[in-house]
Structure formats: structure tokens, C-alpha cells
Amino acid sequence: MRQLIVRRLLQTIPMLFFVSVVCFAMIKLAPGDPVLSFVTPNMHAEDIERIRHNLGLDKPAYIQYFIWIKEMVQGNFGYSLVNHQPVLGQILERLPATAGLMGSAILLAVLLAIPLGLIAGANRNRWLDKLINFISYIGISVPLFWLAILLMYLFAIKLHLLPSMGMRTIGVESAADVLKHGILPCSVLAFGFLASYVRYIRSSTIGQLKEEYVQIQYAFGSRKSTILFRHVLKHVLLPVITLLGMSMGDLVAGAIVTETVFSWPGIGSLGMTAVRGMDYPVIMGITLFSSLMLIIGNLAADILYSFVDPRIKLKG
Template identity: 85%
Template structure:
């Protein structure tokens, strides 16, 4: 296991290198010019070129990339072209808000998806399966921003139960105030994850119920509930672990659209602002963090496989 972890960590370096090259190339090929955000109607062309030179955008693209790479090796992700603040500080300041929101949404989705997926798989083609499938199809089909607007209209505008946007109420510094602001975005994101998780768990449950060990447990007198939640659920957790590993990147990027709708001060809204302003260093920093968390999430999933299924650990 230690050799696996060491090998995967070493593979992280070239992966992040190629991700940075691809992201930098796409950013440079995208239309737009960040210098235009500093230009006024009466500005002289020499002043515009001076701004371009101060931002380091007058050099060839490959030189700009190597300058950024040099700063990266020194532990610096550069400075924002818009607000001139360190990119790393901005990401770290917003990371707790996004990580808390996404972790809560993923945990809520998993806790609900496991019993729903097991129930749907055990009652294949019955009314329970049809109802759960309908809920899953709705979650997969309906855009999250549309669901967010509906929940805001119902619970914030009509019923006045929850706040509309933001993370805190001005002048209020209680934990309950943060929880109230996070309920709606957490529910929206959890519903999106839930719809996908239920489909995977249902399919895995249907396959596991055909295995011989299920019939053996029934022969020993085990009830249907015991078979599902004591034996089948252990094998169903494998695809869930895969999905959780792939969701690690969301702990950094979050749901950009959802955070924008609810004005949640996370990395997703920071990324949206950076894209609008063509803020290259911020876009590169967020992409690099997202790729790093995705790679570490896949490594964590591989490690958890060994605990969920000892046969995988012995094979390795």
C-alpha cells in the first residue's frame, strides 16, 4: 500500500504539469483581452501598452507560461490581474466556504442515496422503484440553477423561512446564521449528487442480488432487510467510493452556478468573476487546485477500496 501511495504521488507531478499546459493554452486561445478592463475611452495607446507591459502580457505566450511556472515552484501562484491580490491567498480565503458547503451536500446525498438505491434495486420494476427513478430523473434533468430559483421563491420570498443569498447576515456572527444561509444551496447541490448516486447504487444492488451469497443468507434464515443492509450494502459501497473520489475536485471548484445564484462567497463565484474579467492567474490557480484534489481523491478512493473489499487489498 505504501508503494502504491508513493507511486501515485510521484505521478501527480507530470499530471499537474500537463494540466497546467492545457489550461494555459485554452486561456490564451479564449477570446478577450484583460487589458481592456483598464482602458478608458480617452486613454492614449502608449498608456495601454504600458499597462500591458506592467501586467506582463506583452511577452510571448510560452515566456509567460515559464514565468508562471517559475513562480509556482517558489510556492507563488501569482497575482490577480483585476484586484492585484495574491491568488493563493484568495483561494485559501474562500476554500473553507466552498469545502464546507460541498462536503455537507455530498454527505447528505450519500446518506439519503444508500437506502433509496438499495430500496429501488430490491424492488425492481415495482412502485417503489418507479417513484425513486422518477425522482432521480428529475434531479438529473432539471438544471440546478432553475431548482435554486424555485427554492428561493418558495422558502425565501413566499414563506420567509430562509435567507435569499450570502453566507452571513450583516452584524450577526452566530453559527446558526451560517447554517440557515447554507440550507438552500446545500439542498440544491445534494439533490444533484443524490440523483446520480441513486442510479449507481440501484444498478449495483440489482447485480448483487443475483449473487450466490445472497441465496445462502436467505437459506440461513436472514431477512430481506438484513441481507440488504448487512451484506449487499458492503459491495454496493464500491461504486459510491469511486463517485466520492471523483467528487473531491468539487470541494475546490464547488458548483459555480449554484454559488453564483446564492451569492455564496466560495471558490466557484471567484472562478466566475475571474472568467468574466479574463483573470488568467486566478483561473490557472483554481484549475490547478481542482486537478490536485481530483488526483488525491482518486488515490483516496483506491485506498478505501482495500478497506471496503479485502480481496482488492490482497491482490495489490
């Protein structure tokens, strides 16, 4: 187990290096110039070049990358080109908001997807299975930003039941207020996760119901619900663990569009602001941080496999 963890952690180094190279190259190839956000109509060309020099953007792209990677290895993710604040500090400041929102959405999606997927798989091609599949197809097909706007219009503008944006009401400092603001974005994100989770669990359930241990349980007189939630569920958890591991990156990057629509002060909205301003240190920091969390999530999923299914060996 220890060797596996050490080996996987060492593998993150070349993977993060590759991600950083690709991300940096895409930023440099993208149209736009971050210096333009500082330019005023009365500014001379010498002033513009001075700004470019102060930001370090007058050097060749590969020099800029090596300077950035040198600082990053030392734990310095650089400073924002827009607000001149430390990149790591901004990410850590917004991390609780994104982690709370995404974690709640993923947890809600899993709690709903497990029984729905088991029921759909156990009632294959029946009306209940078709209904759950129809809901899943809607969740996969409907753009989340459109669903977010629709729910905002219905529950915030028309019915006045929930706040439309933000994380807190001005002047109100309570957990209940934060929960109330998080209902709409959490519901939108949970619906998106739920659709894919149900499909995976349904497929795994159909395969498990064909196994011999299920027929043995029927021969012993076990009820269908007992077989599903006591025996089949243990094997169905494997794809769920995989999905949770792959979702760890979302805990950092967040749902960029959803956070932007609801003005949720998380890392996703920070990333959208950075993209609009060509703030490449912030973009690079968010990309690497989310990639690292994704790698750690996959490692955690591999470790959890041994607890869910002891037959899986974590050697090599």
C-alpha cells in the same frame, strides 16, 4: 501500500503539467483582453501598452506560461490581474466556505442515496423503484441553476422562510445564521449529487442480489432488510467510494453556478468572477488546485477499497 502512494503521487506531476498546458492554451484562445478592464476613455495608447507591460501580457504566450510555471513550482501561484492579491491567498480564504457547502451537500446526498438505492434495487420494476427512478431522472435532467432560482423564489421570496443569498446576515455572527443561509444551496447541490448516486447504488444492488451469498442468506432464514443493510451494503459501498473520490475536485472548485446564484462567497464564485475578468492567474490556480484534489481523492478511494473489500489487492 507505501509504494502505491508514492507512485501515484509521482504520477500527479505529468498530469498537472498537462492540465496546466491545456488550461493556459484555452485561456489564451478565448476572446477578450484583461487589459480592457483597466482602460478608461481618456487613456492614451501608450498608457495601455504600459499597463500591458506591467502585467506581463506583452510577452509571447509560451514565455508567459514558462514564467508562470516557474513561479508555481516555487509555490507562488501569482497575483490576480484584477485586484492584485495573491492567488493562493484568495483560494485559501474562500476554501472553507466552499468545502463546508460542498462537503455538507455530498454527505447529505450519500446518507440519502444509500438507503434509496438499496430499496430501489431490492424492489426492481415495482412502484417504489419507479418512484425513486423518477426522482433520480428529475435530478439528472433539471439544470441546477433553474432549481436554485425556483427554490429561492419559493422559500425566500414567497414564503420568507430562508435567506435568498449570502453566507451571513449583516451584523449577525452565529453558526445558526450560517446554517440557515446554507440550507438552500446545500439542498440544490445535494439533489444533484443524489440523483447520480442513487442510480449507481441501485445498479450495484441489482447485481449483488443475484450473487450466491444472498441466496445462502435467504436459505438461512435471514430477512430481506437484514441481507440488504448487513451484507449487500458492504459490496455496494465500492461505487460510492469511487464517486466520493471523484467529488473531491468539487470540494475546491465548488458548484460555480450555484454559488453564483446564491452569492455564496466560495471558490466557485471566485472562479466565475475570474472568468468574466479574464483573470488567468486565478483561473489557473483554481484549475490546478481542484485537479490536485481530484487526484488525491482518487488515491484515497483506492486506499479505502482495501478496508471495504479486503479481497482487493493494492499491489500494482
